[in-house]
Structures are given as structure tokens and as C-alpha cells.
Amino acid sequence: MTETRPRRPPAPQPAERAKTIALRGGPAILMPAADGRSDRDQHVVPALHHVHASGSVSVLLPDDDPVVTAVTHGELAMMLELADHAPVQLREPVRGLLWITGWLRPVDARTARARALSIADTRPDPRLLDLGHGLRMVQLTPASLVLADSEGTHSLSAQTFRTATADPFCEYExxxxxHLESAHSDVVDQLVRHLPEELRGGRVRPLSLDRYGLRLRVECPAGDHDVRLAFSRAVDTPPQLAVELRRLVGCPMMRP
Structure with missing residues (x-):
């Protein structure tokens, strides 16, 4: 007899998930590419970082940072680690990590100003005003990317990342x-019915949302468990999303 494995709920492709993490712009650490994870003293927290659609990363560092000094003498092999944090407070808040590895190079003043204006158009930030006044811009040109999240670990080429699009709901998630957790705890309670019976006694929290479904984090005494609740179809607009959320809750008149 052939054993049938449970069908895994659909999820965004790795490149789409990576682009979504990059667009959210979570906490970042810059480190040497070769041995960066082993020497915490060489890790640098940028004053500001921005991942462009192409995959290149603009990084603002203090003028006197050793990395700025080193890169003026030649490009450096570096890695930027981006953390994707859950929108609600969890005991294990990191949902995923994106590592962008490539070459760090200096950026001339004119290019830096143009890049800063481009960033400000989509992500206004007062720290951009410090460019040239205590902060210097350097650029990380990607050679490869690695994504690690609840769906697995995946290697991506710079070209694959460049052509991917982020999830349509990432900026509203x-x-x-x-709002779901603070104002609609009854809705979360209704979602518990979709969980395996052995998890229904844990603390259920909304973890993430994308066009394919909703993920819940179940915090149990023995550990945490992530469960994906799939929509009946992929959605791209808020009205479509509202329909699918009503279906999951089992209340056709519920408003999002």
C-alpha cells in the first residue's frame, strides 16, 4: 500500500518571501562574509540600510567606522543579515532571516545623494539628512542570497531576487x-478550530499574512509551533482577502 503524505499548504515562492523581508526593512547587521558569524566584534549595525529592487543595498555608516575606512582602500566581501520580526510580541519574535552576500564598495558623494533622494521617495527617514554630516554611504552589490524561515532554507541568485515581487500585503500586514490581536481576539479564537487537536490548548497568536494564507504561532509549554491556514485561492486585493478571512473564521458577515 502506498502511503499518502499530507499535502503542504501553498506558500509564496522563496524569492517572493525574500523580497518581502527586504521590503519590510527589519533590523540588520553587517559582517564579514567569510567568518562574520564567528566574530561578534566585527559586526556592525548600520545607521540605516535600504535594499533596492535590484538587490543592491545602500548602507549608512558613521564616518569613523572601521568599515568605511577599510572600503576606501578596496572592496570588501561582506554579508548583510536582515531579520524579519513578527508584528506582535512573541517569545521567539524572529520569523525569518535573509542573508545578502556580496561586495561592499564606497559610493561617491553625488551618487550617494541621488540614492538618498530615491530612498526618501519610498521610505522617508530623518537619518538620510545626516548623509555627508557624520554618515557615509557604502553599497553592497549582491552575489548571492540565502533565505531561512519556517518554510525552509533556500539559496537564491541575485537575478532571481531582482525579478521577484514582494507579497501584495507586506506593507499592511x-x-x-x-489590530486582529488587540481588537478581534474572538476571531483568533474562531481560527483555533483549524488547528490539530493537540495544539488547541496553547496560546494562539497571529504570526503572518500573505496572499496564500494566514500563519498562526501556537506557544505551548513544550515549545512553539507554526501552522499555516491556507486560503481557497491566492488573493491580491483587500476585498479578496476579506472574503478569505471570513471563510476561515466561518462567519460570512464578519468585516475585516
Whole structure:
């Protein structure tokens, strides 16, 4: 007899998930590419970082940072680690990690100003005003990327990342899930019915939302468990999303 394995719920492709993490712009650490994870003293927290659609990363560092000094004498092999944090407070808040490895190079003043204006168009940040006044811009040109999240670990080429698109709800996800937990705990309680019976006694929290479904984090005494609740179809607009959330809750008249 052939054993049939449970069908895994659909999820965004790795490149799409990587692009989504990059667009969210979570906490970042810059480190040497070869041995960066072993020497914490060489890790640098950028004053500001921005991953462009191409995959290149603009990084603002203090003028006197050793990395700025080193890169003026030649490009450096570096890695940027981006953390994707859950929108609600969890005991294990990191949902995923994206590592961008490539070559760090200096950026001339004119190019740096143009890049800063481009960043400000989509992500206004007062720290951009410190460019040239205590902060210097350097650029990380990607050679490869690695994504690690609950769906697995995946290697991506710079070209694959460049052509991917982020999830359509990534910029609204944080606000929606925080609102879901703070104002609609009854809705979360209704979602518990979709969980395996052995997990229904844990503390259920909204973890993430994408066009394929909703993920819940179940915090149990013995550990945490992530469960994906799939939509009946992939959605791209808020009205489509509202329909799918009503279906999961089992209440056709519920408003998001």
C-alpha cells in the first residue's frame, strides 16, 4: 500500500518571501562574509540600510567606522543579515532571516545623494539628512542570497531576487495583525478550530499574512509551533482577502 503524505499548504515562492523581508526593512547587521558569524566584534549595525529592487543595498555608516575606512582602500566581501520580526510580541519574535552576500564598495558623494533622494521617495527617514554630516554611504552589490524561515532554507541568485515581487500585503500586514490581536481576539479564537487537536490548548497568536494564507504561532509549554491556514485561492486585493478571512473564521458577515 502506498502511503499518502499530507499535502503542504501553498506558500509564496522563496524569492517572493525574500523580497518581502527586504521590503519590510527589519533590523540588520553587517559582517564579514567569510567568518562574520564567528566574530561578534566585527559586526556592525548600520545607521540605516535600504535594499533596492535590484538587490543592491545602500548602507549608512558613521564616518569613523572601521568599515568605511577599510572600503576606501578596496572592496570588501561582506554579508548583510536582515531579520524579519513578527508584528506582535512573541517569545521567539524572529520569523525569518535573509542573508545578502556580496561586495561592499564606497559610493561617491553625488551618487550617494541621488540614492538618498530615491530612498526618501519610498521610505522617508530623518537619518538620510545626516548623509555627508557624520554618515557615509557604502553599497553592497549582491552575489548571492540565502533565505531561512519556517518554510525552509533556500539559496537564491541575485537575478532571481531582482525579478521577484514582494507579497501584495507586506506593507499592511503589521497593522492588520496587530489590530486582529488587540481588537478581534474572538476571531483568533474562531481560527483555533483549524488547528490539530493537540495544539488547541496553547496560546494562539497571529504570526503572518500573505496572499496564500494566514500563519498562526501556537506557544505551548513544550515549545512553539507554526501552522499555516491556507486560503481557497491566492488573493491580491483587500476585498479578496476579506472574503478569505471570513471563510476561515466561518462567519460570512464578519468585516475585516
Amino acid at each position: 503589521q497593522k492588520w495583525l496587530r
